[in-house]
Amino acid sequence: xxxxxAPVSGNCYKVRLLASHLGIELxxxxxxxxxxxxPRESLNGLNPMRQVPVLVLDDGRVLAESGAIxxxxxxxxxxxxxxxFHRAQVTQWLFFEQHELExxxxxxxxxxxxxxxxxxPRLLSSKQHAGREALVALEAHLTGRRFLxxxxxxxxxxxxxxxxxxxxxxxIELIDYPAVLEWVLLxxxxxxHIRISQ
Ligand SMILES: N[C@@H](CCC(=O)N[C@@H](CS)C(=O)NCC(=O)O)C(=O)O
Numbered sequence: 001x002x003x004x005x006a007p008v009s010g011n012c013y014k015v016r017l018l019a020s021h022l023g024i025e026l027x028x029x030x031x032x033x034x035x036x037x038x039p040r041e042s043l044n045g046l047n048p049m050r051q052v053p054v055l056v057l058d059d060g061r062v063l064a065e066s067g068a069i070x071x072x073x074x075x076x077x078x079x080x081x082x083x084x085f086h087r088a089q090v091t092q093w094l095f096f097e098q099h100e101l102e103x104x105x106x107x108x109x110x111x112x113x114x115x116x117x118x119x120x121p122r123l124l125s126s127k128q129h130a131g132r133e134a135l136v137a138l139e140a141h142l143t144g145r146r147f148l149x150x151x152x153x154x155x156x157x158x159x160x161x162x163x164x165x166x167x168x169x170x171x172i173e174l175i176d177y178p179a180v181l182e183w184v185l186l187x188x189x190x191x192x193h194i195r196i197s198q
Contacts, residue, residue, distance in 0.1 A: 001026055004043060004054040006033040008114065010106055010162035011066040012053040013196045017158050018073050021192040034114045066162075067094040070155040079155050089149045093156035096134075097163075104131035105163040108170035128171055135177050138164065142179040146186060153190055161187045166196070 003019075003026045005012045019026050031052045032038045043050040047064035055063045055072075063069050071094070074080040081087050108127040111119055138160065141148065148156040165184045167174050174181045187193070 001058060002056040003028050004031055004046065004052045004056070005029065006031050006052050007197070009033055009052060010109075010166065010196070011051075011102065014066045014159050014162045015053045015055065015069050015073070016198075017162075017194060018070055018079060018155060020194045021079060021158075021190070022073060022077060023192070024073065034116065036117065067098060067159060070094070070159060074155045079153070079158070081150060081152065081154065086150050090154050090156040093148050094159050096137075097159045100134035100137070101131070101160065101163050104128070104134060105167055105170045105172070108172070109163065109166060112171055113169050124171070131167070131170060131172055135164070135167070135172070135174075135180060139177040139179050142183050144179075147183070153187070157183075157187050162196075 001024065003012070003015055005016070005026075005028045007030065016026065029042065031040055031042065033052065040050045043052070043054060046054045046056070046062050049064065051064070053064070053066055053069055055069045057063070063072055071080070071091075080090060104127045108124055108131055111124050111127070145151065147153050148160060161184065163170070164174075164180060165188070174184065
């Protein structure tokens, strides 16, 4: 399988992390997601949004969106539950990640670490504020729990981990969220774990 990838992208990291757990070798094609003038022609016809990650299966079929790719690759593995309700709970966290975490922590990280353009300071502070609100919700859920769903490590943890473990790069300290911090360490200790820079 071929992954259209960007080394700095948390969304792409989710896919690389699950593939590592599953022992799947991915061929990787790098896309520059920092230079906004880059037309990303290699993604033409693969993803209408011309964003990564995009996974090209061995039979040529194409899948975009990190959550969809995680759901597809995890099928039949221990990283997604069999029980329909528990699967729906996993999906609940995938949606939470896309709506509450990635657009806030991910964008704050992008602005602070990579932006090559001027942006209003209010944009950064509003993203950080919304990111902190999401972390408060995550903290409440993780208090007294090891993992997000049914005490089993799953793609819900993988998706949520991606931008949360790098919160410092978004200008947010996880020390204020002790249950989240403990969970971050537990996720990093799972067999087959790789760092974003690996
Ligand atoms: N919802 C998408 C978001 C994908 C996304 O935002 N990808 C970024 C890298 S993290 C990208 O390709 N940025 C380049 C651009 O938007 O032009 C997912 O979860 O896969």
